[in-house]
Amino acid sequence: GNSVTQMEGPVTLSEEAFLTINCTYTATGYPSLFWYVQYPGEGLQLLLKATKADDKGSNKGFEATYRKETTSFHLEKGSVQVSDSAVYFCAPLFRGSARQLTFGSGTQLTVLP
């Protein structure tokens, strides 16, 4: 069946550190892939997306590449800021009759000054 596995948190980094949050999926087809971010007290915001293999989504210094071979969509940022502190969700949109996003469990990121 279809599923998503996301690196568990919490993750605590110092400002300007490198960030990687792992996300892998299991699917019968090729899903579209999304990362959403949830800042404290706010709703989910789309961070970036990729719809086919080898696509790279990028936004606000964050990047993720759709890797069909490893069924992964890891989120990376070269230099995190305090303002990046939030919860990050990997969310595939699996093909077929289902149209809803399937969310990972979320990774809490705290960036210290």
Place this chain on the structure above:
Amino acid sequence: GAGVSQSPRYKVAKRGQDVALRCDPISGHVSLFWYQQALGQGPEFLTYFQNEAQLDKSGLPSDRFFAERPEGSVSTLKIQRTQQEDSAVYLCASSLDDNQPQHFGDGTRLSIL
């Protein structure tokens, strides 16, 4: 407004009461989704509308949950005879169509006493 609007932001109810949560999607968005997010977890799908048609309600946890979108715009999620386990954040999302990214509201935090 420009984004998805949900009301109320917070709702406290006593066990056994009925509640109604409102979602005002982005104008022109055909698809509308409801998700439930428990504390510390990723959102989980409840139901999906395409215009006024409810095409998928497989995620509704019980027959106490009911959703409607009578004119293909505003949607209401109703929970009858609330239970403590219904306490969660209820998120609404809309998209132009099934293949476009979903845009989320800030959610309604429901607390059942």
